[in-house]
Amino acid sequence: xxxxxxxxxxxxxxxxxxxxxxxxxxxxxxxxxxxxxxxxxxxxxxxxxxxxxxxxxxxxxxxxxxxxxxxxxxxxxxxxxxxxxxxxxxxxxxxxxxxxxxxxxxxxxxxxxxxxxxxxxxxxxxxxxxxxxxxxxxxxxxxxxxxxxxxxxxxxxxxxxxxxxxxxxxxxxxxxxxxxxxxxxxxxxxxxxxxxxxxxxxxxxxxxxxxxxxxxxxxxxxxxxxxxxxxxxxxxxxxxxxxxxxxxxxxxxxxxxxxxxxxxxxxxxxxxxxxxxxxxxxxxxxxx
Amino acid sequence: xxxxxxxxxxxxxxxxxxxxxxxxxxxxxxxxxxxxxxxxxxxxxxxxxxxxxxxxxxxxxxxxxxxxxxxxxxxxxxxxxxxxxxxxxxxxxxxxxxxxxxxxx
Amino acid sequence: xxxxxxxxxxxxxxxxxxxxxxxxxxxxxxxxxxxxxxxxxxxxxxxxxxxxxxxxxxxxxxxxxxxxxxxxxxxxxxxxxxxxxxxxxxxxxxxxxxxxxxxxxxxxxxxxxxxxxx
Numbered sequence: 001x002x003x004x005x006x007x008x009x010x011x012x013x014x015x016x017x018x019x020x021x022x023x024x025x026x027x028x029x030x031x032x033x034x035x036x037x038x039x040x041x042x043x044x045x046x047x048x049x050x051x052x053x054x055x056x057x058x059x060x061x062x063x064x065x066x067x068x069x070x071x072x073x074x075x076x077x078x079x080x081x082x083x084x085x086x087x088x089x090x091x092x093x094x095x096x097x098x099x100x101x102x103x104x105x106x107x108x109x110x111x112x113x114x115x116x117x118x119x120x121x122x123x124x125x126x127x128x129x130x131x132x133x134x135x136x137x138x139x140x141x142x143x144x145x146x147x148x149x150x151x152x153x154x155x156x157x158x159x160x161x162x163x164x165x166x167x168x169x170x171x172x173x174x175x176x177x178x179x180x181x182x183x184x185x186x187x188x189x190x191x192x193x194x195x196x197x198x199x200x201x202x203x204x205x206x207x208x209x210x211x212x213x214x215x216x217x218x219x220x221x222x223x224x225x226x227x228x229x230x231x232x233x234x235x236x237x238x239x240x241x242x243x244x245x246x247x248x249x250x251x252x253x254x255x256x257x258x259x260x261x262x263x264x265x266x267x268x269x270x271x272x273x274x275x276x277x278x279x280x281x282x283x284x285x286x287x288x
Numbered sequence: 289x290x291x292x293x294x295x296x297x298x299x300x301x302x303x304x305x306x307x308x309x310x311x312x313x314x315x316x317x318x319x320x321x322x323x324x325x326x327x328x329x330x331x332x333x334x335x336x337x338x339x340x341x342x343x344x345x346x347x348x349x350x351x352x353x354x355x356x357x358x359x360x361x362x363x364x365x366x367x368x369x370x371x372x373x374x375x376x377x378x379x380x381x382x383x384x385x386x387x388x389x390x391x392x393x
Numbered sequence: 394x395x396x397x398x399x400x401x402x403x404x405x406x407x408x409x410x411x412x413x414x415x416x417x418x419x420x421x422x423x424x425x426x427x428x429x430x431x432x433x434x435x436x437x438x439x440x441x442x443x444x445x446x447x448x449x450x451x452x453x454x455x456x457x458x459x460x461x462x463x464x465x466x467x468x469x470x471x472x473x474x475x476x477x478x479x480x481x482x483x484x485x486x487x488x489x490x491x492x493x494x495x496x497x498x499x500x501x502x503x504x505x506x507x508x509x510x511x
Contacts, residue, residue, distance in 0.1 A: 040389075047390040192385040194377060197338045197370070197495055198488040199479075203388055208486055212454040214441050256337035264335070340494075370494050377493075388484065 035181045037174060040188065041275055044207075048221050051210060060224030061279045063287065067211060068218045075286065084159055084232040084284040087239040091160025094153060099142040105157070108138035112161045115281055116168030119270045121180040128183050128266040131158055132241070149260040155230050155239050162229065162283030170227065170281060172274040187271025190264055191222070196255030202268075217288075226272045228285035239284060242269060317357035320364035321348045327371030336378035341370040427507025430500050437496065437504055442487070445511060455487065461511045472505045 045057055055066050065072040095112055098104040105112065118131040132154055136146040147154040175184040191202040203222070205214070210221045229242040236244075243260035246268060250257035258264045324345050331337045344367035351360035421429070431437040432448060440448040442455035465471035473480060476491030490496045496504065 043390050188389070189385055192388040193381045194384070195336060195381075197340050197374070197493045199377065199493060200486065200488075201385070201388060204486040207389065208484070209454050213452045214454065215452050216450040251339065254338050254340055256332065256339055256342065366494065373493050384483070 035175075035185050037181075037184055037274055041277065044222065044275055047207065048210070048223055052221070057223060058279055060221045061227040061276075061282050062285075063220040063224060063228070064218040066221075066224070071218065071288075078286050082232075082284075083234075083286050084230070084239050087156050087159040087230070087232065088163045088284065091156035091158070091163075094157050095160050099139070099144050101142050103142050105135075105138060108134075108141070109161070111164060113164040113168070115158075115162050115165035115283070116171065119266065119273055120173065121175065121183055121270065123177075123179060126179050127263065128270040130261065130266055130269060131161065132243075132261055133266075149241075150244065152238075155241055158241065159230050159239050159284045162281065165281050166283070168281045170273055170276050170279050172270070172277055175270075175274065183267045183270055184274065186264075187267035187269070190268045191271060195250060196253035198253040200253040202249065222272060223276055224279055226269060226276050227279050227281055228283040230284050232284065232286045234286075234288050313357040313361075314355075317348075317352055317360040317364070320361040320368070321345065321352060324348060324364040324367035324371065327368045327375070331371045331374040331378065334375060334378035336374045336381075338370060338374045341367050341374065344370065423503060424507050424510055427503035427505075430496065431504050431507055436500070437490070439504075445508075458508055458511050461509050465509065468505065468509065471509065472501065475501055475505060475508075 048055075048057060048060065052060075052067055059066040062072075062075075065075045095105045114134075115131055118134060119128050121127070122129045132149055135154060135157055139146060147157075173180075175181050194201045194204070205219045206222045206225070209219050212219055226242060229245075230239045231245070232239045233245075241260060243262075243265045246265050247257040247260065324341075328337065328341050328345055331341065344363045348360045348363035348367060351357070351363060428446065431439045431445070439445060439458070440451045442452045443458045444451040444453070445458035461471070465474075477489040478485045478487040479489055479492075488495055490504075491498065491501050
């Protein structure tokens with residue numbers, strides 16, 4: 001039906017649109033009864049398998065470089081001298097620097113290879129806890145002031161912790177029970193909601209148009225979008241967090257963005273991480 | 289979800305003041321800016337604020353400072369129209385998002 | 394009452410955009426102005442998704458804009474498609490340029506005329 005209502009020559013676009021609009025949701029209640037994260041994840045995996053038949057799902061941890069051959073070569077050359085290396089080194093130094101009470105991050109996180117534990121839903125706090133929050137919790141426990149979530153220091157710490165966590169497999173526990181399911185659903189809703197003056201949802205670009213070009217840039221798949229943070233982005237000339245990228249995406253579609261570590265972005269990270277279960281952590285990374 | 293109720297009340301208040309619009313251009317411009325701000329606040333509370341709306345309100349405020357009441361009023365009116373469009377988006381998306389994914393539920 | 398307000402608003406808005414477009418661009422023909430709006434990354438930004446005219450590095454998410462008069466014999470249909478494409482396809486990713494006030498009514502008319510010339 002969708003196919004016939006569009007521009008005559010619009011088949012290129014419409015092929016993708018009709019694919020995603022086929023299984024219309026019938027569930028409209030706000031209760032948690034209809035939420036099925038396992039089925040969602042399978043449906044999304046099936047979607048990308050169809051859309052990128054030659055790309056193993058695990059390979060999406062490399063974003064557009066999973067399917068853009070030309071860009072992949074440039075990227076691999078870049079990785080010979082990784083632009084995030086300085087951030088990792090700085091992060092290692094910060095990680096080993098003791099707090100005023102003589103303790104330090106190793107007392108909270110051991111060798112720092114803990115990224116695979118985050119994000120998770122904390123039943124006691126009734127919210128999603130991210131690695132960045134855990135870092136500030138550790139500081140608070142030792143009488144230190146919290147780090148700014150958009151500052152350089154926390155991103156360097158997470159760059160180091162991501163580096164030593166490489167190879168861990170994302171394994172977010174299946175959201176079960178009222179709190180986790182509500183947080184999961186909020187993240188899924190955020191990803192699927194059109195925002196901004198340009199009226200785009202995250203899924204508009206990264207599901208409906210995944211693999212297409214916007215101008216010269218290919219659009220990445222949702223799977224793998226959380227594996228490789230923080231990222232050295234040439235556009236930023238610095239390493240930045242996943243939430244900074246969320247913020248940028250929202251701004252680009254003309255929406256007023258949310259702050260890093262806001263409830264909105266933490267729930268989004270939780271949802272996307274569950275979707276990426278089974279993929280290997282490979283941060284930090286470099287991107288254009 | 290945040291509730292947009294307080295901001296909607298503000299809009300209602302702004303609408304009341306607007307119904308007794310004074311002929312003075314300065315007062316008119318100030319009322320237009322106040323109305324735009326109330327609408328923007330409502331869109332923000334609905335989680336659907338647009339940057340262009342904010343930018344127009346900033347323009348309107350700057351024009352107000354300079355005494356350019358015509359520009360202030362027209363920028364503010366356009367900001368109000370934009371905020372209304374973003375509130376319509378919030379309303380439509382409160383259900384439409386469910387139809388958007390290759391998901392089962 | 395509401396309708397009256399909306400009307401006043403609409404005239405206010407188009408009046409404002411009108412003065413914006415007129416200054417400095419009076420020397421350009423209407424088609425050139427339409428093209429400039431269509432190509433501008435902060436306005437139409439049509440090249441993000443559509444191959445069109447002599448635009449460089451177009452995206453490929455929308456259909457190429459060619460033979461537009463054949464595809465849209467009725468100008469009003471094309472205008473509505475640009476004003477709010479979600480009317481015809483609720484799942485389209487194309488922005489509603491009119492409904493969301495990305496472009497003014499006058500700018501949309503200029504873009505429609507330009508696109509119909511392709």
